[in-house]
Amino acid sequence: MAVVSPFRDPAPARLAFAVWGAGLAAYVVAVTGRTSLGVAGLQAVDRFEISAATLSLFSVVQLAVYAAAQIPVGLLLDRIGSRRLIATGAMVLAAGQLMLAVVDTLPMALAARVLVGVGDATAFVSVLRLVPAWFPSRRVPVLTQMTGIVGSTGQIISAVPFMAVLLRFGWTPAFVSLAALGVFMGIVAAIVVRDRPRLPAPAPARESVQPVGTGAEVPPAAVPARREKVSLRAVMGEPGTWLGFFTHFVSLFPTNTFVLLWGVPFLTAGQGRSAQEASVFLTVSALAGVVMGPVAGELQARHPLRRSWLVLGAAAFAIGAWTMVLVPTTPRPTWQLVVLVLALTSTATASNVGFDFARTFVPPARLGTATGVVNVGGFVASLISIYLVGLVLDLVRPDGHYVLDDFRAAFAAQGVVWVIGLTGLLTARHATRRRMAEGGVVVPPVREVIARMRNHHREG
Structure with missing residues (x-):
């Protein structure tokens, strides 16, 4: 079983990293815009005179728009390419941030977050599309992880310089600065990003052929080498697409719930930490991801049949960390809160495995669409979780003066x-493994793999 690569031989490394880097920088700015309201949550409550549930509505609206846009954006990406989509999305996001900077009514602020959500929706899937176009397949898992993890450092910009501007100069200058940054990155993307290398096509006899899943979880049927029509129905009918969807679903929402809105209030009002200390925790999370991402990517590349175990392991880590923090009735020591943010970083890292499932199960001509479908999973889960936390907080403390017990009940709703x-x-x-078995690829149980390793060690 093989799929003909739609791309030519690898481009020069310097050029490939320049293109990917420009797209990645635009994604960092998109994440900054996405997470900016999380650190400005308390100021938003005062500015718009709203409750916790209404505050959560800001993130819910933005994430709902983001999630709803993913499949249309994926279909559009397969048609027009990454360069135009990244540049346009950066400008739309900048318009949303500028609007948010100047309005002071709730309906207009929600409209601004809709624009932010639309602009944000174009960045990640477009950058992921660049990776297999510009790099050898062996590097793709690691660079996919690095795209997600380096992109998440946008929360450092939100947590440190943006918060500093917000606290010193106020709401309008802080959000105007983000709008200016978005315009700048849109221009950079339009100049630097290219959809694929401009290299001459090799002779047909030398065309690059990749086994779809050398050791990976692969579909049972060969993918034709011809250019395929983008079909949403075909993408949705592949069990591997749903494996990627639920990988992203279960892995991303814990991080988004914490980073996008409720983490800073939990750390300050619930755990008694200062705003500066909360910023440090968010920064630790982002920096830890830079280490976890390449490690997870390398494990994916070496053990593609066991990628789902990375996801399950990260989920177990996060559930254990939340249990450790929420069960006690008193504020937690610093080391436990660090363990929590590291656990949330591990789930964010694991969420990128979902895109690797899309890459190995879906033909390249449909990769943008499949990536969009996978991306929907995490953000649908995120908006549900964010709203649940806000709803519980309003039920247990309508006056908005939250204490630790309120957050304990609210975050438990994530269960x-x-x-x-x-x-x-x-x-x-x-379902995916059953489809694989029909095609002759059988994933052995873990106990058999362990027994085989022990026997090999003894024979050695």
């Missing part, structure tokens, strides 16, 4: 999303 996500993940994995 509902965990159950849905893990059930979907395990179901999709079973």
Whole structure:
């Protein structure tokens, strides 16, 4: 079983990294815009005179728009390419940030966040599309991880310089600065990013052919070498797409719930930390991801049949960390909060495995669409989780003067999303492995692999 690569021989490394780097910088700015309201949550409550549930509505609206845009954006990406989509998205996001900077009414602020969501929706999937176009397949898992993890450092910009501008100069200058940054990155993307290398096509006899899943979880049927029509139905009919969807679903929402809105209020009002200390925790999370990402990517490349175990392991780590923090009735020591943010970083890292499933199960001509479908999973789960936390906070403390017990109850509500996500993940994995078995690829049970390793060690 093989799929003909739609791309030519690898481009010069310097050029490839310049193109990817420009796209990645635009994604960092998009993440900064996405997370900016999380650190400005308390100021937003005062500016717009709103409750916690209404504050969560800002993130819910933005994430709903982001999620709803993913499939249309994916279809558009397969048609017009990354360069135009990244540049246009950066300008739309900048318009949303500029609007948010000057309005002071709730309806207009929500409209501004809609624009931010639309602009944000174009960045990640467009950059992911660049990776297999410009780099050898062996590097793709690591660079996919690095795209997500380096992109998440946008939260450092939100947590440190943006918060500093917000606290010193106020709401309008802080959001105007983000708008200016978005315009700058749109211009850079238009100049530097190219959809694929401009290299001469090799002779047909020397065309690059890649086994779809050398050791990977692959579909049972060969993918034709001809150019294919983008088909959403075909993408949705592949069990591997749903494996990627629920991987992203179960892995991303814990991080988004914390980083996008409720982490800073939890750390300040619930744990008694200062705003500066909260910024440090978010920075530790982002920096830890830079280390975790390449490690996870290398493990994916070396053990592609066990990628789902990375996801399950990260989920177990996060559930354990939240249990450790939420069960006690007193504020937690610093080391436990560090463990929590590291656990949330591990799930964010694991969420990128979902895009690797899309890459190995779906033909290249449909990769943008498949990536969009996978990306929907994490953000649908995120908006449900964010709203649940805000709803519980309003129910237990309508006056908005939150204490630790309020956050303990609110974050415990995430358990509902965990159950849905893990059930979907395990179901999709079973269906995917059944499809693989029909094509002659059998994933041996872990106990057999361990027994084989022990026997090999003894014989050695």
